[in-house]
Amino acid sequence: MAVNSAIEVDISALTFETLDKIRGYLKRMIDTKGSDLHIKANAVVRARIQGDIVPLSGDILSKEDALTFAKELLRTRFPEFVEKKELDLVYPYDEHTRFRVNIFFQMEGVSAVFRVIPVKILSLEELGLPSILKKFTQLERGMILVTGVTGSGKSTTLAAMINEINWNKRKHIITVEDPIEFVHKDRKCVVNQRSVGQDTYSFGNALRAALREDPDIILVGEMRDRETIETALHASDSGHLVFSTLHTLDAKETINRIVSSFPTEEQPRIRLSLASVLQGVISQRLVPTIDEKRVAALEVMVKTPYIAQLILESRDVEIRDAIEEGREIYGSQSFDQHILELWNDKIISTEQAFSYATSPSDLKLKMQGMGGKIQSGQKAADTSSFDEDDIFQIKKD
Numbered sequence: 001m002a003v004n005s006a007i008e009v010d011i012s013a014l015t016f017e018t019l020d021k022i023r024g025y026l027k028r029m030i031d032t033k034g035s036d037l038h039i040k041a042n043a044v045v046r047a048r049i050q051g052d053i054v055p056l057s058g059d060i061l062s063k064e065d066a067l068t069f070a071k072e073l074l075r076t077r078f079p080e081f082v083e084k085k086e087l088d089l090v091y092p093y094d095e096h097t098r099f100r101v102n103i104f105f106q107m108e109g110v111s112a113v114f115r116v117i118p119v120k121i122l123s124l125e126e127l128g129l130p131s132i133l134k135k136f137t138q139l140e141r142g143m144i145l146v147t148g149v150t151g152s153g154k155s156t157t158l159a160a161m162i163n164e165i166n167w168n169k170r171k172h173i174i175t176v177e178d179p180i181e182f183v184h185k186d187r188k189c190v191v192n193q194r195s196v197g198q199d200t201y202s203f204g205n206a207l208r209a210a211l212r213e214d215p216d217i218i219l220v221g222e223m224r225d226r227e228t229i230e231t232a233l234h235a236s237d238s239g240h241l242v243f244s245t246l247h248t249l250d251a252k253e254t255i256n257r258i259v260s261s262f263p264t265e266e267q268p269r270i271r272l273s274l275a276s277v278l279q280g281v282i283s284q285r286l287v288p289t290i291d292e293k294r295v296a297a298l299e300v301m302v303k304t305p306y307i308a309q310l311i312l313e314s315r316d317v318e319i320r321d322a323i324e325e326g327r328e329i330y331g332s333q334s335f336d337q338h339i340l341e342l343w344n345d346k347i348i349s350t351e352q353a354f355s356y357a358t359s360p361s362d363l364k365l366k367m368q369g370m371g372g373k374i375q376s377g378q379k380a381a382d383t384s385s386f387d388e389d390d391i392f393q394i395k396k397d
Contacts, residue, residue, distance in 0.1 A: 042109065143233070172190045336358050
């Protein structure tokens with residue numbers, strides 16, 4: 001892409017004082033175990049700590065300082081930023097901490113969000129994830145999807161699964177990411193990681209090329225468009241194990257989102273393909289805990305002949321019941337089953353359990369069936385004190 005030479009940056013003229021100040025805020029966020037730093041022109045610097053965005057200082061970052069910060073951060077990529085109006089990159093803070101950064105223009109000037117990327121890749125056991133996820137990594141072919149809203153831990157879960165394969169199998173792994181977050185060193189596997197924009201033009205291009213690069217496992221950072229979805233389905237169908245993510249809430253919505261990406265006349269074909277290749281869907285929600293941390297609540301759909309039939313026959317609404325019924329035999333679980341477990345183990349409060357449940361009223365009945373005594377904040381309470389209006393208000397808030 002051609003850029004205007006008038007916006008090129010003279011690096012020798014930069015003092016990097018503004019970037020040093022931002023690094024100070026990053027350090028404060030790291031120390032308080034925050035997840036995201038928000039930089040905005042004409043505003044105070046804020047951080048997301050335990051799910052809430054809070055100010056780190058009363059000092060206003062001027063429009064001019066925000067622009068200087070962009071130049072100091074991007075250096076020779078600044079002209080590209082001006083052309084594209086937003087950029088993704090990875091910023092190495094030190095040998096222990098890296099950040100995924102999105103920097104963009106908005107009406108007040110420059111803004112940026114820094115997301116912490118842990119350097120150490122935690123194992124599935126260290127993350128406390130269900131044992132069925134390890135079984136997914138042992139598959140030879142098919143598609144595994146990890147879904148959830150932004151910031152729900154999808155990348156962390158995927159990294160743990162790729163890490164499991166890397167240490168235990170002799171395979172060729174190709175990842176296509178935007179940008180690369182977790183860096184995987186070759187263990188038993190050969191791992192090639194490609195960054196969109198730097199190593200390839202698009203997810204679709206990289207995925208098509210990957211099919212000619214002798215892969216066993218392909219990780220697609222996100223299935224953003226119909227072309228990428230189609231190619232990922234083809235890769236799964238042709239004998240590869242494909243991992244990817246979608247910004248969907250649960251398995252039912254995931255299947256619906258994929259199918260609805262295609263014209264009506266093509267949707268039966270896509271359902272047939274999904275029923276064949278989709279091996280599992282892992283959906284995540286981060287729930288605040290009683291001790292003011294956060295824990296991942298997971299819905300895990302494991303493909304069974306019955307679920308394949310539901311997908312094929314467009315009976316997506318029945319999938320959640322099928323997931324719950326398959327817990328003992330197949331290792332699947334619904335959100336409400338996992339939330340009930342977290343509540344029963346006194347990890348989350350009743351208010352948070354109702355707030356994050358798929359069906360709060362059903363969850364209340366299950367709680368009462370387990371004895372009725374609950375842990376609400378730091379105090380014991382009784383589920384009988386919550387009526388339907390209470391549950392609705394909690395969920396709405």
